[in-house]
Amino acid sequence: MGEYDIFKLIGLMALFIIFLCVCLYANLPTKWTLGSKEMDYAFIRDCELLSLKEPEMKKLLPANVLWENQRVLVMVVRRPGCLLCRREAKTLSFLKHTLDKAQVKLIAVVHEKFDVDQFRTYFAGEIYFDKERRFFGPKERWMPNWHSLLRVDTFYHLLRAKRAGIEGNSLGEARLLGGVYLLGKGDDGILFRHYERSYGDMVNIYKLMGVVMNLAMP
16 A cells, blocks of 8 residues: 555545534534523514415514413414424324413414415414514524435434425525424413424424323313
């Protein structure tokens, strides 16, 4: 083996080690790599939302009106065209009958309007547009596309969504992570919260419904 071949081999090994380190970094818990900050109820209470049920009205609605007289379960959607988001929307929609009995209203909040009409076919609740992205804060968590593509759980979630027959597209902004929040009636605040940690990271349905059913008990 010549001197050039040795340097070439060392270079390839160095590149492999760098790639391995990047992959390990990408698969660390995102609360370490992207950071996180607890959602502040006051931060979303005073924001204004636009109903996409009747967008022609162009009338902004104070968010706290939605939970003034009943509890509200909010799905904060990363991207309406994403099949992973649609899978979670479909899963939450299966619970709508139970949520209705527990007097919990189901809604979704989006930060863009791309493909909302198709998203409706998977979601059984009302959809609102959050221009200020309050529901995605107070510290927005952005996951670069390269980061998500190197995560093992991304492919696991994609496989499950495909097997469930969910369809999606690549329209819109995918990097801004969402979540699920259960808001109490009036100013009871946030009763349950789930921060999307990676693409397709769904809320734990059993924990969520445990909280809902406990609240529904007399």
